[in-house]
Amino acid sequence: MATETAVPASGGGIGLTTREKKILKDPLWDNNPITFQILGVCSALAVTVQMQTAVVMSMALTTVVAGSGLIISSLREYIPSKIRIIVQLTVIASLVIVVDQVLKAYLFNISKQLSVFVGLIITNCIVMGRAEGFAMSNPPREAFLDGLANGVGYSLILLAVATVREILGNGSWFGIRIVPEFLYAHGYVNNGLMVLAPGAFIIVGLLIWAQRTIMGVEKHD
């Protein structure tokens, strides 16, 4: 079941085929992992209080999902279908450990702030979903591009949510004060709800609302 390739892989040149362009474009908007498939919401709530953590988390997840796509797709002919989930998990877990160690070595403070959430990339539905749903049945090059695009789609939403949350909840962006002092002097107060997880839920909900309004509901059902 894992060996089916509908379209022959492109000749290895730099130019992208139409199919590859579609693979790259879809997860950014039309089929966004967070706002359309509603996957990976847990980490989107947890790490978006500040921009800094959101950026690092985005890069970590994009690396893992692209890397695991590439590796699992390369192995797909040799993975027995009965134990495929275990093999996928092993690959993903190895990548997560590498990412985690790199963060600990070079970005220790942010790594501490992200705490368990880097480790929890293993259980992120986007990574498992792409591995099982795409990498197992498509050639490595496409699986890599698919992972990359899904990671970027996830990152876009994460950064949007973190932007709103940090500005409204903390008055800053990347730690730089955005809301001017005189507003505070006139009684402006940071929105405490944005720092709590429900604030992220509301922002993600608003993004989904905006996306469905722009795309039209029919396209969804």
Next chain:
Amino acid sequence: MNPVKLLEDKIEEARPLFEKGGKLEKLYPLFEAKETFLLSPATVTTGGTHVRDALDMKRLMIMVVAAILPTFFAGSYNVGLQALLAQGLSTDFISCMATGLMVTVPIVITSYAVGGFWEVTFALVRRHEINEGFLVTGLLFPLTLPPSIPLWMVAVGVSFGVVLGKEVFGGTGMNILNPALTARAFVFFAYPASISGDRVWVAGKALIFDKIFPFFTYSNESFVDGFSGATPLLVSASQKNGDVAAALGNAGFTLKQAFLGSIPGSIGETSTMACLIGAYILIVTGVGSWRIMVSCVAGALAMAALMNGVAGPESAGIMHLPGMWHLMLGGFMFGTVFMATDPVSAARTERGKIIYGLLIGALAVLIRSVNPAYPEGVMLAILFLNILAPLIDYTVMQGHFARRKAWRGAKNV
């Protein structure tokens, strides 16, 4: 000439402009709102059975507004009274009322203006009618706020309540949660310092001035020096042990004051008497459900009795608070009469309403008693039961089906 006839003619004259193909077709909801607000519309239902009744949505909502007004005026009077007392000024009726209205009217106007803006915007975009339900939400929400609330928070809160509490679900009648309480919950969690604590309940003189000219003056100390206006609930919650009624008495609160409403608190919630007048209006006109109100009170009394029973000498004062006090203090009566009975978000089956009410009352007192973070629990209890209401209805109906089936089986029909 008959003025009503004149009005009718004017409206008929303008009608083609707003109907399909007319120049101002997009503004039809505004036209419709004005027409039905001023006149009884001539539209009739077509096909099928229908009930003929003079009570439509507009009359119903206006009845609720009428029931809320006593709490508004009692609350305004009390806001003035507390402010003048804090400043040591004379507290005759006229100056209390005038001072109070100077604080409460801007809050209500802000709520109506901003909320109304969203309501009309969604009506125009979604092409549905402007609904009078907003007249209720727009008045209920400010009454749940402390008088010292900054106006911009009122605006943000009511926007959240109308847009995310109601319109995202499809407008009036489709909302899961009570929009006014959703708005309050938003403000409560977003700006906790402005809506709870012991320094927000009394509007000082400088503050009143700030409200009218928000951009010209800024006073860091909005309160008279040395004044701290803890609400009775806060007093009972922070009373560590012993006789809570005595502690309340020491703080200057009596049960009679709590009933009449001359204690610090949110604008509309202080006067239990005014809430009872509202309850009377709602029950007599059949607009509000007496089952919900009565069972809320019963649930609260039962839970208070239980709490009093299990409270030891070491437990917080609020555990010892008698049930009667629970009914008089905080937003209990206000929530029970005006929020819990919201026909959209409450349970709909008769048996379900009783379960729903009992759970609200019990949960409200439970949160007050055992959760140290929230001295008040009515808002959270009602919102929680709003979410459970469909489940309660479902269970009640399934039980009904099962009994009917058993009955049929027994009679072998």
